Amino acid sequence: MSIKSGIRKVRSAMVALTTSALIALPALAGTAMAGELVINTDSSFPAVKKAFQSAVTGFEQENPDIKVTWNVFDNEAYKSAIRNFLSAESPDLATWFAGNRMLPYVNAGLFAPIDDVWAENGLDKTLKAAESAVTFNGTKWAVPYTYYQWGVYYRKDLFAKFGIDVPTTWEEFKAAGAKLQENGVTPVAIGTKFPWTAAGWFDYLNLRTNGYDFHMAVTRGEIPWTDERIRKTMGHWEELLKAGFFLENHAAYSWQEALPALVNGDAGMYLMGNFIVAPLQEAGLTEDQLGFFQFPAIDPAIAMAEDAPANTLHLAAGARNVAEAKKFLAYIARADVQTRMNEIMGQLPVNAKSSVSDDPYLQAGFKMLSNVDGGLAQFFDRDASAAMAKAGMEGFQEFMVKPERLDKVLARLETVRQRQTQ
């Protein structure tokens, strides 16, 4: 560390020298600017790393005068490292997540606004899908470069065998589940040992019962948890719990440990993000067996909104190479770049003009998300603050195991919310 800070000092001294030289010789400033760009990413996973590699290489080819320094962090370590490096030795660009998850850094003045990048490149049209997720107080704070859909993954073959159609309404959904139960199949697989999976159900039930704006107000902590409308959401959840919709002993399984139920045909559906497809295909489920459908409507008057967590690239407030960084932001927002990156990652490009790989699940997700009127949520643990998300997810898990404790759970969540808003 001491060596590092030494280097840091030398480096900042050098920067100071160059800047003073530039001030002294303004005429030369234009030509003397050797382009440099420092990007920190949390992409230690092979596919994500490869995708960023292709983006960085492509950028350097297009801009031979800019030298890119690209630091790859371990995904978990990045979450604590970002606080350090943004305030100590700032890179120019850093990856992070959309939604309320970025607010602490926005509020602390560690991310810089990039409205000009959005305006100059017409991103409000091309990146419309995730625009609301990177906007705060009317200002744009990031460029989203990838996202993925959530929805219900189901056993197509079992549905066909029992004569069940893909449900589009709440009644149809409950009927489909009842039909599966008649045939000895648990309607829904879920593992809530790590309780974020239960939050997926809350997100969807609340989005479908009360709509996007209300759901976002809840996650921002503006609505009391004891509100009647939240009770209505929980009431829908309780219907399913009472009917025995969910896998027994779900609190003993992680989300992966609940997968065998779907693979072996003991369960018919799984509400999950698109990353569920890879392990299921590896386990032998074909496209004829595994299908995808949008979470059914509950209140037809409410516009459909979806969970679609986006990953984003941010301009650091302490960036030294702002012009180069903005160039890279515009570059990574481009349709062709997002097509290539997401092809490698197996995810969805945010740019509406990008093309999506032939994968049927990505195609289905792309189609669904392109027609969303309600808005895109980022998932409960990204939309809510860290403390609220933790308490919320634990509460949902408890509710799923002991529905009769609903009042207690909601009262506890309300205490956490009030502590936060004070």
Next chain:
Amino acid sequence: MFPTPIDKTSSATRVAYKVALPVALLLWLLPLLAVALTSVRSSADITSGNYWGWPTSFNLVENYTAIFTNSPLAAYLLNSFKVTIPAVLGAIALSSLTGFALGIYKFRSNLFVFFLFVAGNFIPFQILMVPVRDLSIQLGVYNSIYALILFHIAFQTGFCTLFMRNFIRTLPFDLIEAARIEGVSDLRIFWYVVLPLMRPALAALSVLVFTFVWNDYFWATVLTQGAHAQPITAGIKSLNGEWIAAWHLVSAGSVVAALPPVLMFFLMQKHFIAGLTLGAVK
């Protein structure tokens, strides 16, 4: 003779023994077998819930290649050696000196100092977490292998001193007195008389401390982050994906991580067993 040798007991006892032994052995080794078996499975087996059955395909080569090509496991493995070897050398070197001092010199606070070393062993090391982390930050070694080396030397020296001091006590004191009468300096007595006699203790202790330090997970996660400094015990989790825990790879990684101490044990087995009974009988 106690205990009575099995072949001299009643036939019923002998049968029960012969049945119970393999069963107990299997039960005892079950977790290890599970890890070994999982390390050659495909991820398909794990997703379809085939945890204990016969693997549908044997992916020995794939899995063990994947852990080195898809993740910085080699770097973690190297870190483990970089931490463990200096820590073992440091702890052994220091403790043979302290053991010599406490075993040979007669001074008033001898027993008190000795108890200080022993008492260190009784502190649950978890309570040291926050102070040691702060200390390592202030020393500027946080998040580097030096943090781990320094801590392990400091912590292991307590136990090693106990071991060394007791071993040196069993050496015939006449040897040291004879050398003193000849006018040999204490440092030379340590080097030429005591150290050669301590060889079995040194070997036994090295193996023991090697496995202690190598298997440490707690300090590896408290004092270091990332592939540049973390040893393999902490690095195994990097084999998991962003959403998907790759248990087959984690198992393969665990087997690799367990190999060095196991090898070390078998290579030094003779010394190790000798070391356990050292000083037990006079």
